Amino acid sequence: MPTPHISRRELLRGAALVPVAGALAACATPAAKPAASGSAAPVATSAANPFGVDGKKPLEVWIFDGGFGQDYAKNIHQPLFAAKYPEVAIKHNATKEITKVLQPRFAGGNPPEVIDNSGANAMDFGALAQDSQLQDLTPLLDAPSWDDPNVKVRDTIDQAVIDLGTYDGTFSVLGYVNYIFGIWYSQKAFRDNGWEPPKTWDEFLKLCETIKKSGKMAPFTYAGKFPQYLYEPLLTMAAKIGGNEVLVNIDNLEDGAWTSEAMKTSATAWAEIGAKYLLEGTPGLDHVQTQTAQNKYKVAMLPSGSWLENEQKTTTPADFEYGMFPIPDITGSDAMPYGTLHSQPSENFIVPSRSANPQGGMEYLRAMLSKKAAGDFSELVKTVSVVKGAGDGRQLSPGAASATKAFADAGQNVVYYRWQTWYAQLKDEAVAATGELMTGGLKPEAYLERLQKKADDIKKDSSVKKYKR
């Protein structure tokens, strides 16, 4: 037959094989470690170049294009790095889908040098650490800082960054933004009405009463659809009453951690707010709706974090003047002083250990941690970085300035908790139960017993990996 020499069967076979070949290629185990960059021709290290960066090797950076956008990397961090290493070709990338884009790169053995592993679709740090994909960043901590060769990087950043960035005993994740939690209000609204940020819980209740009676706005709200916004101040308050151990015990799934006296006092206090002072309809509103209500002066206060101002920038009136105050004194004999804050580093940067140029990656992080880079960043995205004093002398927006000041005032009295990322089931139960606590469906004791029961279940469940701090 003079027809083209491809039979139906061959065509089918070919068609069947193509995806198989593709699949095989896709599941191929990670390629052998690429000839380690350092081994080829190690560049001498010096005080100015502590990691021995090869000035000619390219650097690939991936930024999570979320609430902070990607301009800070393009316009602040990369120019700073390029000024020192003009011959390094920096390849900037941004995505909202970190896992989808970069997981295959890890599997293929050629991950990029710097990743901002953030957002809802971030890669699991535990899994990456388990597979030793993360560069040990301890040398970064011990390296001289970008600004002052006599000061180590370790001393320029908050201790919480090091605590929370340590996986299986190795510091390998650098949180760059400092999320500072507190009660947020409009400084203008408070000034115009003669209201004062309260220092004690009694003052707080009185203020709520005053605002309620004034009829101008509701005293308090929170993102009712996401009650994790409310268990945040509840836990911070418990830590303030009973000390940091309250949260450490909860994180470590200790027996009776949830039902401690401090937790009882705190849960009771917040249940009272839920019963008396909430904006109408709060349980059915989400964070955007409640925050917008605040921007419209329909409600005075809400609990949130230092990302709030940037998140609300399109709906905030120009003279709104965000302000934040810490959890007030509750019992008069609280274990931690006034000003105690919950803060948690976030926007997590990693350097993949199997990238071609991890030295360059670490150097990029070192540049990010300079005062100039961190300060410019804070100004651009209206937030607080983990670099100490980076906001000094800057024109910070009112909210960022307020949060920065509160954080400076807190000093060592900073707390955090990790159970919600370690035990997702416990988080969902806490979310469900906190909503019930605030709407009166659960009494404080029943609320805490329910969470204690869930924590106990998780402790007993052999299929859940346990963590300790």
Added chain:
Amino acid sequence: MLFNRYRRGLFITSFLAAPVILYLVYVISPYAQAFYIAMTDWRGVTATPAFVGLDNFVRLFGDDIFWKAVTHNAALLVLLPLSTIVIALFFAFLLNVGGAQGVTGIRGSKFYRVVFFFPQVLAVAVVAVLFQQVFRPDGSGMLNGPLMALGIKPIGFLSDPDVAFWSVLGVMVWQAVGFYVVLFSAGLASIPRDMFEAAQIDGAGRLSLFFRITLPLLWDTLQVAWVYLGILALDVFAIVWVMTDQHGGPDWSTTVMAAEIYRNAFQYFRFGYASALGVMMFVFIVGFSVLSLRLSRRERIEY
């Protein structure tokens, strides 16, 4: 001749092979794998999950949230078909034989027929987002706005755990009714008109027309509807996941089996356990199907 026949068989087989292989690879084999995965501790990332026997099933029996989900599915299984069929039947009757003359629809029935079908055209996710706005708890809510204007306290359609389940049921009925109005209309159209006319001449009113003629002659269609709606009630997912607060909340008051499977697999990364839940759901659905087939067979003999 024989060779030609062989060729022809081969030709047919080659055409049949593709769909069968696709079905085997993408439907049957994942089902089979799910049974195996249900007996492992797989967390979705490791290449070699460990075999744990029936651990996941033992754990499942102590999982309060899953059993809460099962009761919600069970409640839907009864309430969804019942309310949908009653409403759809009522509308179909009015549209087709409810008119003043008895064998025509009420005035404007052509218009209503289109309107009833609208919800069916919308994607479930769209419906879910739409109703989030309808149910908003403040003055901007389509239902609460008028209520608040009348001075009544707003109802937390989705935020009150005692009400949320009924909101979900309401939306599901709202979306399903249109299709069953059409189904029952087709059923009604196949009933000979002289039956209605004869009954009318004998003096039957609308009520007895409905109960003596329409209902018995539609019985087969009703059974089909019941099975479809039953399955819809058992595998409901998107409307709950998208519309309700905290994906099945508040306080687990609207969660369903499929939502718990999804939560365990893609939020807790417990693929093994989620597969065990999936196996349970499979058992429930197969059980329901067998039961309803049995029952309907008996009905048909009686009829």
